[in-house]
Every structure is written in structure tokens, then in C-alpha cells.
Amino acid sequence: MKLERTMYKINPFLVFLLAYLILFLVSFNNGFFWDTTHLASLQAWWYYDHDFRFFFLPNEIDSGHPSFFAMLLALMWKIFGVRIVVGHILMLPFMILLIREVLVLCRYYFKDKYPYIAALILFNPVILGQATLVSPDVVLFAFFFFTLNGIWSNHKLKVAVGALVLGAVSMRGMMCVAYLFLFAVLRQKISFRLVIHYLLIFSPGILIVVIFLALHYIHTGWIGYHTGSPWAESFERTGIKGFLRNIIVFVFRMADMGMIFIWIFMGLAVIGEMRSGLSLSKRTKEFLLLWILCFLVSVLLQFFYRHSLLHRYLLPLITITVFIFCSFADEHLSFKSFKKLWLLSFVGLLSGNLWVYPDPVAKGWDATLAHLPYYHLRKEALHYMKEKNIPPGEVSGGFPYNLTGKCIDLNHDTTPFSSLPMERSPYVLYSNISNDFTDQQLYALKNEWIPVEKFGGWPVRFVLYKNPDL
Numbered sequence: 001m002k003l004e005r006t007m008y009k010i011n012p013f014l015v016f017l018l019a020y021l022i023l024f025l026v027s028f029n030n031g032f033f034w035d036t037t038h039l040a041s042l043q044a045w046w047y048y049d050h051d052f053r054f055f056f057l058p059n060e061i062d063s064g065h066p067s068f069f070a071m072l073l074a075l076m077w078k079i080f081g082v083r084i085v086v087g088h089i090l091m092l093p094f095m096i097l098l099i100r101e102v103l104v105l106c107r108y109y110f111k112d113k114y115p116y117i118a119a120l121i122l123f124n125p126v127i128l129g130q131a132t133l134v135s136p137d138v139v140l141f142a143f144f145f146f147t148l149n150g151i152w153s154n155h156k157l158k159v160a161v162g163a164l165v166l167g168a169v170s171m172r173g174m175m176c177v178a179y180l181f182l183f184a185v186l187r188q189k190i191s192f193r194l195v196i197h198y199l200l201i202f203s204p205g206i207l208i209v210v211i212f213l214a215l216h217y218i219h220t221g222w223i224g225y226h227t228g229s230p231w232a233e234s235f236e237r238t239g240i241k242g243f244l245r246n247i248i249v250f251v252f253r254m255a256d257m258g259m260i261f262i263w264i265f266m267g268l269a270v271i272g273e274m275r276s277g278l279s280l281s282k283r284t285k286e287f288l289l290l291w292i293l294c295f296l297v298s299v300l301l302q303f304f305y306r307h308s309l310l311h312r313y314l315l316p317l318i319t320i321t322v323f324i325f326c327s328f329a330d331e332h333l334s335f336k337s338f339k340k341l342w343l344l345s346f347v348g349l350l351s352g353n354l355w356v357y358p359d360p361v362a363k364g365w366d367a368t369l370a371h372l373p374y375y376h377l378r379k380e381a382l383h384y385m386k387e388k389n390i391p392p393g394e395v396s397g398g399f400p401y402n403l404t405g406k407c408i409d410l411n412h413d414t415t416p417f418s419s420l421p422m423e424r425s426p427y428v429l430y431s432n433i434s435n436d437f438t439d440q441q442l443y444a445l446k447n448e449w450i451p452v453e454k455f456g457g458w459p460v461r462f463v464l465y466k467n468p469d470l
Contacts, residue, residue, distance in 0.1 A: 012115040016099045016122050020131060024095075027132035028088040030375045031408040034366035037400050039063060039170075040087065040134045041407050043070030048077050056219045064224045065170040066212050069136040082410050087134035094142045095131055098122075101145035108152060109283055109323070110330060116342050117326050121319055125257040125352040126311045126367040133366060137312045140166065140173045144316050147176070151184045156201050159184070163205025168212075171224065172298065172313060177205040179297040183290050236306045246303040253314055254321065257368055258352025265345040266325030269332050284327040291320045311367035356459040359442050362435040370459040374401075374433050377456040381429055381464060384453055392417045395464075396425035398434025427452070428465045 032041040042061045047070060057067055073087055080086045102121050106114035121127070130137050147162030149155070163180070166173035181202045185195055199206070217223050238246060255263060280288070294317050302308040311318075329338050353369040365371040378401050385395065396402075397417045405413030418425045422441055430437065430445055437445070449465040456462060 012118060013099060013103055015115075016103070016118065017096065019123070020095050020099065023128065023131050024088060024092065026372065028085050030088075030132065030372075031084055031410070032087075032400075033133055033371065033374070033408075034400055036133050036135050036366075037403050037407050039065065039136055040070060040073055041410070043067050044073040044077065045406065047071050047074035048082070056216065059220065062220065064216075064222075065136075066168050066208075068168045069139060069170075073134065084410055091131075091134055091138055094139050097146065098127075098138065098142035101142060101149055104149050105145055105152075108149070110326065113326075113330055113335075113338065116339070116346075117323070119346060120262065120322050120326065120342075120349060123346070123350060124259075124318065124322075125349070125369065126315055126318060126364075128353065128369050129365075129367045129371065130312060130315075132369070132372065135312075135366075136169050137172075137315065139169050140176065141315055143169070143173070144176055144180075147180050151180065151187075159201045160204045163202045164208060165205075167205035167208040174205075174209045175298040176316065177202060177209060179290075179293040181206075182293050182297070186289060186293070187286055238304055238306055242306065243303055246309055249309050250299070250303070250314075253309055253311055253364075254318065256352070256364070257311065257355060258349040259318060259321075261345050261348025261351075262322055262325055265341045265348070266322075266329050268341060269325070269329035281327065281331055284324065284331070287320055287324045287327055291317065291324060294320060311364040354459070356432075359432050359437075360439050363432075365433050371433060373456055373460045374431070377460055377462050378431070380455045381431075381453075381462040384455070384464065385429070390427060390464075391415070394418060394425065395427040395429050396420060396422045397429045398431065398436035401429070401431060401433065423467075426467050426470045428467070429462060430465060431460065431462045433460055 038061060043057055043063075046057060046061060047067075052071070052074070056062070073090060076086050076090050077083075080089075099122060102118050103114065106118040106121070110117045127138075127141060130141070143162045143165045147159055147166060150158030150162055163177050166176045166180075181198055184198045184202075188194060213223055299309075299314065299317055302313065329341060333341065355368070356370055357363055365374070382392075385392065392415050395417055400408070402417040404416060405411045417429075422428055422437075423444075428445060428449065445463075445465050448468060450468055452464040452466050454461065454463045
């Protein structure tokens with residue numbers, strides 16, 4: 001009973017807000033990381049340097065997504081100066097909105113147990129990792145909940161605003177507009193009048209999607225990606241073998257970062273219910289409907305491409321999965337049993353921040369707090385190179401740390417790393433934070449190249465290697 005009383009004496013919003021403010025204080029001086037180097041920094045620099053004279057980005061940095069987030073960041077730089085902390089401050093309102101909307105939704109569906117369910121969402125390693133970044137996916141996730149809350153409360157303005165922001169933030173946000181519209185319609189008795197009703201409510205989001213994609217195609221001749229895009233490799237079509245591989249990758253992603261404990265412990269409630277005959281409440285049916293729609297509209301298409309099943313892409317689906325398990329557990333367990341399974345699930349979920357795989361296994365570093373040592377270790381490695389008069393142009397590196405200081409740290413350093421293949425570079429700065437190195441290259445570095453200096457250890461490390469043949 002002590003745990004139960006404590007949960008309600010303390011305002012859950014303040015608890016989550018404090019946790020996220022701690023994350024802010026830990027990361028407010030961290031540079032741009034992973035895909036935010038492109039989706040935020042590089043694009044924002046382009047708008048900043050060109051004084052917003054152009055709307056569409058040049059092909060080499062155009063990801064196919066709407067670039068309103070980058071525009072907003074560039075505007076913040078114009079007002080407050082080009083500083084790392086400005087981007088992190090920009091994220092604070094969206095993180096506060098995320099906390100509030102998650103709590104509102106959990107309270108609507110789970111009544112008195114809402115703080116427990118909200119903790120499994122807000123302390124998921126994937127969203128915690130993103131919350132330390134200047135990331136448009138935080139905006140997407142906040143307005144995913146914002147729009148969902150508008151649907152169940154029949155708040156027309158809320159749904160309209162939510163759909164508008166989702167449609168403007170990214171192509172995945174556009175997909176959210178599609179399956180949230182379908183969810184709003186299908187959760188009720190379908191009628192022509194109902195469909196028109198929700199088409200009108202979702203019209204701001206639908207219009208911005210149609211207008212942006214049409215104008216982008218007229219301007220560039222492509223939608224989504226093009227053959228010269230830096231992301232073109234990720235959009236290469238898979239054959240049957242690749243499709244089957246992506247099924248395995250999908251299952252792994254859904255269980256990764258501690259989520260396996262949600263499947264195991266909360267799944268016990270589902271197994272127990274199946275023994276006595278499976279019955280689904282209205283709440284569980286709604287979550288299952290939302291899961292199916294999210295999967296069909298937003299996830300299934302990714303099975304046909306090479307490298308598109310990233311953790312952050314699956315964040316809404318992961319969240320809905322948590323809701324489904326918690327709904328079963330809430331309905332079929334006593335509060336005492338529920339709290340035991342919740343505690344095991346919660347501790348297991350937090351442990352996902354400690355999961356670091358062997359180097360040949362690609363890891364979603366932007367979806368875990370384990371990446372946090374990266375920032376100071378990268379600076380140590382660059383400082384060492386400068387002390388030893390090793391110019392970046394002689395060093396091959398991996399994404400994202402092989403980008404310029406202007407992109408990552410917002411300074412005036414535009415010196416690029418070597419563009420030569422690793423085998424022809426005098427040096428290689430290797431970090432397990434990068435997924436760019438092949439198994440053969442990793443073997444060669446470990447067994448054939450000369451280690452010059454090492455920075456860090458677990459969970460993140462950098463090693464400067466010298467080419468033995470040069």
C-alpha cells in the first residue's frame with residue numbers, strides 16, 4: 001500500500017517533468033547526433049545562411065520530409081544566436097507537451113493506474129534517447145498523443161491542430177495522419193456522414209500533406225527519395241530474402257531496448273486470460289485496432305526497403321504495444337499482481353539503456369541513453385588528433401562523427417574527414433557508435449591496423465588506428 005499511496009501523494013506530471021529536466025541539463029551542451037545532423041543542423045544551416053530566401057532544400061540535403069522543423073530551428077538561431085543550447089531549449093515545450101498528453105491519455109484509458117502506464121511510455125529508452133536530442137521525432141510523438149487525445153475527447157480543434165503539425169513534421173507524421181483518421185472513423189459505427197465529419201476535421205493535416213508533396217514533386221521531380229540522395233541506399237528495394245530478413249529485424253526491434261520484458265511480464269496476463277477463454281474489452285479492441293492500422297499504414301511498407309526499420313520509426317507502434325499488454329494486465333490481474341508485473345517490466349525496460357551489442361551488430365544509438373558518453377569522447381579524440389598534427393583530411397571516419405564541426409558543434413570548422421575508402425586512408429577513427437563499418441573492415445582494424453590511441457571503453461569507445469601499409 002505504501003507504493004500506491006506514494007504514487008498519488010506526488011504529482012505524476014512533476015515527477016516526469018523533473019526527470020526530463022534532468023535529461024535536459026545532462027544534454028543541453030551536446031552537439032547534433034545521428035540523423036538530427038541532417039534533419040535539424042544541416043538543413044537549419046542552409047536556411048540560416050540563405051536568410052530564408054528559398055523554401056525547398058538542395059537535393060544533397062533534402063530528405064524528402066517537410067523541413068518546417070529545420071526552419072523553426074534556423075529562426076531560433078536568428079533570434080537567440082547560433083548556439084547548441086538554443087536547439088535544446090526549443091525542444092522543452094514539446095517535451096512538456098509530450099508528458100502532459102501521455103498522462104491525459106493514460107488517465108482516460110487506465111483511470112487510477114495511469115501513472116504506472118505513463119512511466120512505461122515516458123521512460124522507454126527509445127523516447128529517452130530521442131529526448132536528449134534536437135529531434136523532430138519528439139515533436140511527432142508529442143502530437144501523436146495530442147491528436148489521439150483529441151479523437152477520444154471529440155475535441156475538433158485539437159484534432160485539426162494535431163493533424164496539421166503531424167503532416168508538417170515529417171513523412172512519418174503524414175502516415176500518422178492517415179492511420180489516426182482511419183482509427184477515428186473505424187472505432188465507431190461507420191457512416192458516410194461520419195467519414196465526411198472526420199475528413200473535415202483532419203483537413204488541415206491532409207491539405208498540408210497534399211500541397212507539400214505536390215509542390216515538392218513539381219520542384220524536384222521526386223517524392224520520398226531519389227537515386228542521388230544520401231539516403232538512397234536505405235531505400236533500395238529488398239527481394240524475398242530481404243523481406244524475410246526485415247521480419248526478423250522487426251521482431252528484434254520490437255523486443256529490443258528492454259521491451260522484451262514488457263512482452264514477457266505483461267504478456268503473462270495475456271497467457272493467463274487465454275487459458276480461461278480470451279475476451280476483449282472495448283479499450284483493448286481500440287488499442288488492437290490502432291496497432292493494426294499503424295502497422296499497415298506506417299510500418300509494413302518499410303519491410304520492402306533495406307534499412308528503414310529503425311527504432312524511432314517504430315515508436316508509436318511500440319507505445320501501442322505497451323498499451324495492449326497493460327490493458328490485458330489491468331483487466332485480469334489484481335492491483336497487487338499488476339504492480340509486481342509492472343515493477344519487473346519497468347526495471348527491465350530501463351535496463352534497455354545498458355544494452356550494448358558486439359561491434360558487428362548494428363545498434364540504434366539514438367534510441368538509448370547509452371550513447372551519452374559519445375559527445376565528450378569525440379571531443380577528446382579530435383583534440384588528440386589536433387595535438388598530434390593529424391589533420392581530419394587524412395582520417396577516415398564513420399557517420400555521424402565524420403561530419404564537420406559546423407554541422408555537429410555549430411562552430412566555424414568546415415574541415416571534412418577523408419573521403420577516401422578506409423583502406424587508402426592513413427588513419428581511421430573508429431567508434432562503435434557508427435554502423436558504417438563492414439564486418440571485414442572491423443576484422444582488419446582489430447587484427448591488422450595499428451592502434452594509436454583509445455578513448456573510452458564501455459558503452460562507447462573511439463580508437464584511432466594507423467594504416468600499416470602507408
